[in-house]
Each structure stands twice: as C-alpha cells, then as structure tokens.
Amino acid sequence: MLRFRFMILLLIVFISGLIQGALIPLLSTLIERDGAPAWVNGLNATMLYVGVIVSAPLLERFVRKYGFRPTIVLGIVLTAVATFALPIWPSLLVWAMMRFFIGFGDSALHYGSQVWVTSASEKRSLGRAMAYYGMSFSLGFAIGPLIAPLVDLWFWLPFLIIVFFCLASLMLVFKVENEFPEVEKVKTDSKGRIRLILVGAGYTLLPAFTYGFLEASLNANFPIFTSRNGMSLTETSTLITTFIVMSIVVQLPLGRLADLYGKKRILQIVLTFGTLVFALANLVVDSYIGLLFLFALAGAGLGSTYSLGLAHMTEVLPRSLLPTGNMLYSISFSIGSISGPMIGAFWLSLPKEIYFFMYAVILGILALRLFTSTAKPIDL
Template sequence: MQRFRFSILLLVVFISGLIQGALIPLLSTLIERDGNPAWLNGLNATMLYLGVIVSAPLLERFVRKYGFRPTIVLGIILTALATFFLPLWPSLLMWALMRFVIGFGDSALHYGSQVWVTSASDKRSLGRAMAYYGMAFSLGFAVGPLIAPLVDLHFWLPFLVLIVFCLASLFLIFKVDNEYPEAEKVKTDSKGRIRLVLIGGGYTLLPAFTYGFLEASLNANLPIFTVRNDIGLTQTSTLITTFIVASIVVQLPLGRLADHFGKKRILQIVLTLGTLVFAIANLAVDHYVWLLVLFALAGAGLGSTYSLGLAHMTEVLPRSLLPTGNMLYSISFSVGSISGPMIGAFWIALPKEVYFLMYTLILGILAVSLFTAKAKPIDI
C-alpha cells in the first residue's frame, strides 16, 4: 500500500494503543485506591470492551457505506470527548459509561485502520505489514502505562495528555484520501458473511481472544495483584512496559519469519513458549527481578499474537470478507478482554503462587487448538 498512507495509519494505531495502555491501569489504580472491591474494578474495566463488541457489527456496515477515513474520524472524536469527561465526573457509574464510549470510539479508530491495512497489503508481505502494525500499537501500549503515574502530579494531567494525542491523530488522518473495502462478487447478507468466515477460518479468531485476555487482565488485574503484594505502581508499570517493549523488539523478525515459514507455524511456536514462561512465573512470584525477566520473555513470545493471528486470518479469507473477518476478530479480542479482568478479579483471591497459572491454562489451550485446526477454502 502507499507508503505515506501506511505511515499515517501506523501513527493513528500508535495513538489507539497509547489510549488503551494508559486508561486501563490508570482507572483501575484510582478505583482500587478508593477502596472498591476487585470484582467491581474488573466489572468497570469490562465496559471498555463491551463498547467494542457493541460497535463491531455497526462499524462493518459503516465502513462499507462511508469508507475507512470517516470510520477512523468517528472513533477519534468519541474517544476524545469521553476522555475529557472522565476527570470531570469521577464516579464509578460515569466512568463505566465513559469507558463504554471510549471502547466504541477506540474500536472505530482501530477497526478502520486495521481493515484498511489488511485490505491494501500484498499477501506475500502481509506478515511484515502486520508486524509494523503490531509494533505501532504495541509501542503506544508501552508508552501508555507510563502516563498513568502523572495522576500523582495533577489529577487532570494524564487525561489532558491523551486528549492532545487524540487531536493530533485527527489532524493526521485528514492528510490521506478516503477509500472503501473491496466489493463482493456475490452479494450476501451479514449473517451469510459471518457464517462463511466462521466455517472457513473460525479458528483464526482464537489468537485475538487470547491476546485480549492477556492484555486486559495484565493491565486491569496486575496493578491490583501487585499492590496487594507490596509492589508499587511504578514497578507495576515497568513490568507491563517491559512486556510491550520486548514484543516490539521481535515484532518485525517474527513477521518476516511468518512470511517465510507460515503464520500458523510461528503462532504455534510463540504460544508454546508463552505457556512455558507463565508456568515458570508461578515459581517467581515473590522475586521482582525474575518477574521482570519472565515478562520480557513473555512479551517477546506473545506480543505478536494479535498481529500474527490477524495476518493468518487475512491470508485465509478473500478480500471481500475482510471487513467481516476483522469485525469478528475485534469481537473475539473484546470477549477475551472482558473475560480477562473478570476471571482475574476472582483469581486474585486465590493464593498468589497460582496467579500466573491462569495465563498458562489459556495459552496452553490455544496452542493445542492451533496444532489441530485447519482452514477451509471459501468460494465467493
């Protein structure tokens, strides 16, 4: 795809990752400081991903009718407005509502960019293109948690920083011309398209679920887990940032390997590695330095799960089904993201030595699924 347009989309994706990376641990920490129970904190965090789920079917129709750029613009405006209202009305009910709006807006921003990139990329270099895409999102997600401690300087400060980034992305996206998804050769309704995607490559949605579970639970539950085990907010932010930075370092090499050896094979390898790393983490829960090392290894192995899974889905589906495939991929990601904080909130009540067993089980199940599943050809 055109290099200038691709660069702009990467910047927009960076901002999408930054917003998520900042707001999830920031709001979770503030709610925990107010003495609210962990389950209520987890429930509040799920509103972001509920917004993503609700938006996904609507955005598929929106992007087919109006194109990629208006979809991204809609997302930026909704996200900026909701972020402004968060510090204006600091209450659990209002934050839940604004998180829903942010989820809707961030989904539009992310979805429009994601479908645009997958639709315009050459399948022979798709792994590399999605690696850059994943790197942009991961870099934003890595910077995001570092914004959270700004709340200790001034309550409004982190929110204002995020609003500025939203306005910057709005300016950037108007630098590129609008485009539309490829039209279907044979017209089908929404249910028919969903059925085709699920039959032809439903298993390709599993990496999105797993990455969503991992990302959301680490950001929403890990701060609570570490606070209860005498690890400070800065150290917690460093753990999360280490995970993301490690994933950034290996995104492009893994993308090139995926283009050469196959996306599915590389996914199988990294998920197996991640399962082993989190199994070991259960033994190192009281040793911060070892946790830091293990988070680096986990990030290197698992940080590309979303982009590799998306690249694999894109090579399995015809281009006319990519908006539907991306919609289902976003929903799968959001279901994982909702499950993560909710399951994690109850898992925290268990002995701390088994906290990371949650990730071991999820990753192990996905790894086994990918070793056994096969794609079916879709004729449309």
C-alpha cells in the same frame, strides 16, 4: 503514496494505543482515590470493552457504506468528546457512560485503521505490515500510562493532552484519500458472512481472545498476586514493563519470519514456547530474578500473538470478507479482555505454585487447536 498512507495509519494506531494506555490507569486511579470498592472500579473499567463489542457489528456496516476514513473520523470525534466530558462530570455513572463511548470511539479508530491496513497489504509482506501495526499500538499503549500522573499537577491536564492527540490524528487522517473495502462478487448478508468465517476459519480468531485474556489478566490480577506474595509494586511494574518492551522489540523479526515460513507455523511455535515459559514460571514463583527472565521470554514470544493471528486470518480470508473478519477479531479480543480479569480473580484463590500453570493451560489449548485446524476454502 502507499508508504505515506501506511505511515499515517501507523501514527493513528500509535495514538489509539496511547489513548487506551493513558485512560485505563488514569480513571482507575481516580476512582480508587474516591474510595469506590474494587468491584465497582472493575465494572466501570469493563464498560470500555462493552463499547468495543457493541460497536463491532455496527462498524462493519459503516465501513462498507462510507469507507475507511469516515470510520476513523467517527472514532476520533467520539473519543475526543467523551474524554473532554470526563473532567466536567466526575461521577461514576457518567464515567461509565463515557468509557462506553470511548470504547466505541477507540474501536472505530482502531477498526478503520486495522481493516484498511489488512485490505491494502500484500500477502507476501503481511506479517511485516502487521508487525509494524502491532508495534505502533504497543508503543502507544506503553507510553500512555506516563500521562496519567500529570493529573496531580492539574486535574484537566491529562484529559486535554488526550484530546490534543485526538485532534492531531484527525488532521493526519484527512491527508489520505478515502477508500472502501473490496466488494463481494456474490452478495451475502452480515449473518451469512459471519457464518462463512466461523465455519471456514473460526480458529483464526482464537489468538485475539488469548492475547486479550493474557494482557487484561496480567494487568488486573497479576499485581494482586504479587502483592499477596510479598513482591513490591516496583518489582511488579518492572515485570509487566519487561513483558511489553520485549514484545515490541521482537515483533518485527517475528513478522519477517512469518512472511518467510508461514504465519500459522510461527504462531504455533510462539504459543508452544509461551506454554513452556509459563509452566516454568511455577518453579520460580518466589524468585523476582527468575520471573524477570521468564517474563522477558514470554513477552518476546507472546507479545506478537495479536498481530500474527491477525496476519494469519487476513491470509486465509478473501479480501471482501476482511471487514467482517476484523469485526469478529475485535469481538474475540474484547471477550478475552473482559473474561481475563474475571477468571484471573478466581485463580488468585488457588495455591500460588499453580498460578502460572493456569496460563500455560490456556496457551497450550490454543497451540493444540492451531496444530489440529486448517482453514476451509471460502468461495464468494
């Protein structure tokens, strides 16, 4: 039964990644075709992450009161309704609002699944469980963009496919019994729980920020950087796809290593490795083959940052604090996703020879923080 539930949750997470992977390029392309300025397009896209940030504290209360399954159902219904509304009202203002609700809904779907998996997994196999979780989302996110071009066959087609996947995930989630997070031994309010985590294990939230920053800035800014430096769109897409594919391939082996040698130790190694890879990228900035090789290495090392960080946070927190910890982890990821393209846009004005060095700095700071931080005991 536990294995069956885990498989269902992985399928739901796959669908969550698929929805995000399809909608982000689809809506951005349609807005671009409509002739809107790039900054308007970017602002519209940001509403997805605003929805995630706004939803996080509300979902923590919701999951404690109603359980995991209703949280996932809420997310699926919100996402399906908002997606169905997109082709009905093709306007920038309406799409910004719908993106907010999609962000809220997808966050609920993702959050309910994430907390359920982290709460139910044994600590000795947590790295492997989070690796499967990360692989499922990444695979969905990688396949999602293949749905976007279907808009040229029929405008409604990609939206209806996404709604279909929402309904499929709704059917799946009703095949498992509802469960609730572990009850605290000593009752604390939301602010108290947040304070306990930030003081005792705040550094464990940094991998989520870093992964969100890296993913969003590479997707939003890197294509601009390569086009300005004479690289074709095909070459750019291949580099990003290589990063994603390698992150999927290596995620499970890294999860197993994390269970054997410690989540924090493996995180330290991959972040140090990522820092060196991006530092080396400055030396081959004009070489497509050189960048392809280094992007493969970067994806293999850094693609598991989110799931390894989540596993480490789950390892050091009491189970009763996991809903709050996952809430803060989601917020940290969303802040990284919003700030990545903004800061990355500034980096585009710097000399190309130091573009990748800025990524190395961010990763190096996080690696150093992990080497110098330890979780403090949290008693409830």
